[in-house]
Amino acid sequence: METSDLIFPSDERYSEVLYFLYREAELLDNRCFTEWLDLLAEDIHYRMPVPITRGRNLEYSDEMDIFSDNLASLKVRVDKLRTDFAWADTPPSRTRHMISNLRLKVTDKPDELQSISSVLVYSNRFSQPDADLFSAERFDLLRRVNGQWLLAQRTVHLDQSVVGARHITVFF
């Protein structure tokens, strides 16, 4: 990546995207999932490829994802939480998304930016003294539509090949 592709913190777009990511984390941690869906583009592809340990490379599979969602299936995940059968998230999880290390790059399209950020997701339930911790790097494509930033793609690289949790219900 050329240095000329980078967008630095002094750029207005950097602040806008940083605020977008903070706002998104706020909605998720406050369980405002319907509002979170409003931040997603119609053609969203939201996925977490399976991490693989092979040789000296830290690979992510291009054949299998831990989740691979479009807008319709993300809506099902959100709608599920409102049914009487969301057992894995009942009682609800206490989550916290810590977002950092934001790097921003231009793309071929003037209204689209590539964003790379680190995220540490903490998730705790009922009276459990321990919490699930997920560390990951997120590769996002952000698109400006009618003056608003929307998330058009997110690929989550989990820093763990065997997930250390009973299940994943939290959004990244």
Add this chain to the structure above:
Amino acid sequence: MQAFGRKVACPMDTKSLNNLIKPKDGLVSSRIFTDPEIYRLERERIFTRTWLYVAHESEIRQPGDFVSRSMGEDSVIVSRGRDGNTRVFLNVCRHRGRKICSEDLGNTSKFICGYHGWTYNELGELTAVPFFDAYQGRLDKNKNGLHQARVDIYHGLIFATWDTGLESLSDYLGPMKWILDLAFGRTEGTEVVGPPIRWVADTNWKLGAANFTGDGVHVLTTHGFSTQLGLHQLKASGGRPGGYAVDPGNGHGASLVSPASKGEYYLGLPKELWPELERTLTKEQIGIIKPLIILAGNVFPNLSFLQTAGHSPKEWGGPEGMPISFLTLRQWQPLGPESMEGLTWLFMDKNTPSQWREYSRQCYQRVFGVAGTFEQDDLENWGQITQGLRGPMAGRLWLHYELGLDLKPSKEWPGPGTAYSGQPPWFDQLESLFYGHCVKLLMQE
């Protein structure tokens, strides 16, 4: 995160082991899920004495290909040799016991121990020992190859066992082969898609295995969101579903479900594959698979499989009106009385059309695996059971497996083994037999 090491002195004799189940009453002692002493026996008497699934042939196609897996708590390497043969080795250096492979998969003709450099080839032979001449003839390389397990294969499914006296895989599977044909031997062959999704959960391994052995009843409650949101492709028209619960013996079990509205579903497989199915399966097997929408089962002890065609295509990744379905194999590896690793693979028939392949993959990734909208609730159940039974009073309970206990075997079942039919065909016998088989093996010294 995991609760290990609950130290309870609990000497087990044959009588107290036998008292863990009451088969005639359909009751199972809750101790079987959390007792460390029972777990210790399972490690020895189940996981070193049964045929255990380790990999599929399509994962190690080329000479030198290998994958790291486990047999119970023992780490193993599944390797394709230059001679084309499949071998399974204990992943432990014969010198001082260091693991020699820490990768998930790869291709190599050399496994080098990082401690003192003992080196093995992909056939398991010890090929190099630093300062070998200094041993002055005391060390025999030929006797110190990697420790090898017995290997046998059915429809590309590679099984291994440490037990040299155990029956052949074919005899071990018995009537289960007829059922496995419907999933893995129905076409020119099935193959694995990508790597497994893996996770470690705070639950006893038997809960996953028993669930797939024969628990159809849980679907309505555990996965009730799907009904509440109207996401079923095949609505419950014309009443309850039918089908069979099959007991193939040896602790295996399988459920075969067809909707009340009898039709031709072939487990939701694409029509392009139907002629291949007709050519490959027997007349009796075709009669059984034609109306099926769900096939689920467990090969004792810990290998589960499922094909289900019940998911609404629109939300789960396919075009409206087209059945969508997937075949998955999953394994529940014991890590302690209250911990297991789940591994789940997607399978595809070799000649599956590419577009359908993608629909199937999307559907699978949205409903199964550690983040799957269905599987996450299964894991919640099994975790809550393991947690709930930890206390001394909870550990004295008898748990219920008597649904359908008085049913007579079906006379219509055309396959081998004993089958029970009903609407729905969901009974507890198979789970009861699974636990019965566990206890039988635990009692064998």
